[in-house]
Amino acid sequence: MSKKKKSDKSSSEQELAEGRKTSLHELLRLPQGPVDVASLDSRATPGYPGKGKVDAPAQSELVGQRLDELQERLYANGREHEDAPSVLVVLQGMDTSGKGGVIRHAIGMVDPQGIALKAFKKPTKEELSHSFLWRIRKALPGPGMIGIFDRSQYEDVLAVRVEGLVPVEEWEKRYEQINKFEADLAASGTKIIKCFLNVSREEQGARLAERLANPEKHWKYNPGDIDARKKWPAYMEAYADLLERCNTDPAPWHVVPADRKWYRNWAVAQLLLERLEEMELSWPVADFDVAKEKARLARS
Amino acid sequence: MSKKKKSDKSSSEQELAEGRKTSLHELLRLPQGPVDVASLDSRATPGYPGKGKVDAPAQSELVGQRLDELQERLYANGREHEDAPSVLVVLQGMDTSGKGGVIRHAIGMVDPQGIALKAFKKPTKEELSHSFLWRIRKALPGPGMIGIFDRSQYEDVLAVRVEGLVPVEEWEKRYEQINKFEADLAASGTKIIKCFLNVSREEQGARLAERLANPEKHWKYNPGDIDARKKWPAYMEAYADLLERCNTDPAPWHVVPADRKWYRNWAVAQLLLERLEEMELSWPVADFDVAKEKARLARS
Numbered sequence: 197m198s199k200k201k202k203s204d205k206s207s208s209e210q211e212l213a214e215g216r217k218t219s220l221h222e223l224l225r226l227p228q229g230p231v232d233v234a235s236l237d238s239r240a241t242p243g244y245p246g247k248g249k250v251d252a253p254a255q256s257e258l259v260g261q262r263l264d265e266l267q268e269r270l271y272a273n274g275r276e277h278e279d280a281p282s283v284l285v286v287l288q289g290m291d292t293s294g295k296g297g298v299i300r301h302a303i304g305m306v307d308p309q310g311i312a313l314k315a316f317k318k319p320t321k322e323e324l325s326h327s328f329l330w331r332i333r334k335a336l337p338g339p340g341m342i343g344i345f346d347r348s349q350y351e352d353v354l355a356v357r358v359e360g361l362v363p364v365e366e367w368e369k370r371y372e373q374i375n376k377f378e379a380d381l382a383a384s385g386t387k388i389i390k391c392f393l394n395v396s397r398e399e400q401g402a403r404l405a406e407r408l409a410n411p412e413k414h415w416k417y418n419p420g421d422i423d424a425r426k427k428w429p430a431y432m433e434a435y436a437d438l439l440e441r442c443n444t445d446p447a448p449w450h451v452v453p454a455d456r457k458w459y460r461n462w463a464v465a466q467l468l469l470e471r472l473e474e475m476e477l478s479w480p481v482a483d484f485d486v487a488k489e490k491a492r493l494a495r496s
Numbered sequence: 497m498s499k500k501k502k503s504d505k506s507s508s509e510q511e512l513a514e515g516r517k518t519s520l521h522e523l524l525r526l527p528q529g530p531v532d533v534a535s536l537d538s539r540a541t542p543g544y545p546g547k548g549k550v551d552a553p554a555q556s557e558l559v560g561q562r563l564d565e566l567q568e569r570l571y572a573n574g575r576e577h578e579d580a581p582s583v584l585v586v587l588q589g590m591d592t593s594g595k596g597g598v599i600r601h602a603i604g605m606v607d608p609q610g611i612a613l614k615a616f617k618k619p620t621k622e623e624l625s626h627s628f629l630w631r632i633r634k635a636l637p638g639p640g641m642i643g644i645f646d647r648s649q650y651e652d653v654l655a656v657r658v659e660g661l662v663p664v665e666e667w668e669k670r671y672e673q674i675n676k677f678e679a680d681l682a683a684s685g686t687k688i689i690k691c692f693l694n695v696s697r698e699e700q701g702a703r704l705a706e707r708l709a710n711p712e713k714h715w716k717y718n719p720g721d722i723d724a725r726k727k728w729p730a731y732m733e734a735y736a737d738l739l740e741r742c743n744t745d746p747a748p749w750h751v752v753p754a755d756r757k758w759y760r761n762w763a764v765a766q767l768l769l770e771r772l773e774e775m776e777l778s779w780p781v782a783d784f785d786v787a788k789e790k791a792r793l794a795r796s
Contacts, residue, residue, distance in 0.1 A: 414782040
């Protein structure tokens with residue numbers, strides 16, 4: 197086990213030597229204070245260690261190999277201990293920002309047995325009859341699992357706010373409720389990685405046009421996407437508010453530039469990898485007598 | 497769409513030309529009649545188109561690319577139509593036969609958004625208070641999804657029978673109940689792929705020894721594994737019965753030789769691919785006016 201840990205360290209050191217002096221977490225973490233979404237660069241590629249799109253598959257593969265190893269260790273701990281830690285990746289962003297693409301290409305590198313994926317759609321009647329956090333709590337990852345939220349509690353201060361689905365007094369309270377909820381969650385052993393996939397209005401237009409131009413992509417298109425697009429400024433205002441007001445130490449926001457798909461996918465995988473590395477997970481220790489079991493096996 | 501379909505056909509034809517004259521489904525399908533598990537070769541590699549372990553990653557990659565494409569089409573249909581088909585892969589096998597390995601390496605090639613994975617453990621009190629199929633029904637894949645059962649309804653005629661957890665009159669009825677259940681499921685549009693991962697007793701011994709020898713694999717070991725191993729003949733008798741009695745046309749059994757991990761993983765992926773190919777899925781047709789939406793986008 198200690199041998200394993202040593203090899204982790206040297207792998208991290210190697211990565212640092214290769215040019216990533218600063219963690220991606222630090223590079224993408226949103227600073228405290230007021231947010232102007234339009235000023236956040238959606239085409240940048242901060243921290244990317246390769247050349248660009250050309251070597252993105254190879255770079256992602258490198259991240260994937262490490263992810264695979266550490267995720268198995270997290271999962272193993274979850275199988276052995278009820279109080280094992282878990283991870284929660286929250287994906288938020290406008291239509292076409294690539295929540296699905298991240299799940300397919302970044303999360304898809306991980307063993308499906310360790311992933312608890314939940315896509316939050318328009319709430320059902322039952323969900324609406326409870327507090328907005330009810331369905332969120334039900335979907336939290338168990339011990340040793342990596343939960344992925346495709347949309348999340350933040351829809352309740354986004355679409356709900358922009359579309360006026362509840363009175364302002366109602367959604368105004370939610371920022372604090374979310375902060376409290378996330379702080380409790382972090383305190384109970386869940387590492388939270390919140391990613392705002394920042395796609396520009398221009399790039400969204402291009403992606404919607406591509407979907408309309410290609411019959412194989414029509415199923416991804418929804419006329420409602422244009423309705424939301426027309427309310428872009430109102431959505432950006434709602435994003436600015438939640439990014440500022442829910443940017444806490446236990447659950448900070450990361451802004452992932454999302455106009456370049458290859459960067460976006462690599463970045464989310466790398467953020468997840470860094471979190472797993474920080475956890476310094478060891479393999480669970482056997483709760484049985486190894487020598488005795490070897491003897492039993494030999495006799496069997 | 498018709499263009500797409502043509503390319504499917506030529507891809508299948510190409511595969512046939514490359515040497516797989518017979519589908520893997522036909523090769524691995526268990527013939528009707530009495531079954532003697534010990535006589536089923538657990539080290540064979542029927543239908544494998546490559547050289548062996550050395551080119552298994554490349555062969556799996558080939559299958560993975562096609563799987564990825566067809567799975568997306570299945571998923572797209574599920575997003576558009578409530579009556580879209582679905583697929584259910586049932587994985588059964590003794591400890592160490594590699595249900596987890598198949599999920600990690602074969603199912604892991606597919607977009608996690610299209611996978612509904614369910615591992616059936618020892619039933620909870622609530623589950624025991626219902627019919628044995630209750631928890632199975634709850635876990636069935638929705639439209640467009642690929643469901644994966646890690647263990648299944650068959651545990652209720654396996655461990656339950658061998659360990660004597662219910663009276664014989666009870667489990668005797670279950671074979672017919674399962675056949676009825678699976679026939680209904682198939683009739684309602686779910687393609688069922690049942691895989692018995694056939695590991696030999698000898699290979700199981702080697703794998704358990706490996707788990708005991710490596711502290712990083714201790715978490716995969718459970719002293720109960722030896723208890724079950726000691727009852728190998730009783731388990732094989734129970735397997736022989738369910739393989740014979742639940743080998744129906746709508747839901748036939750496939751016996752996957754599982755002593756070679758690389759073959760086992762490739763074979764399950766290939767079985768899944770063949771099922772998806774048979775479905776001749778087309779992309780769903782837009783339920784909106786494409787020209788009108790292009791104009792709306794241009795104005796937005």
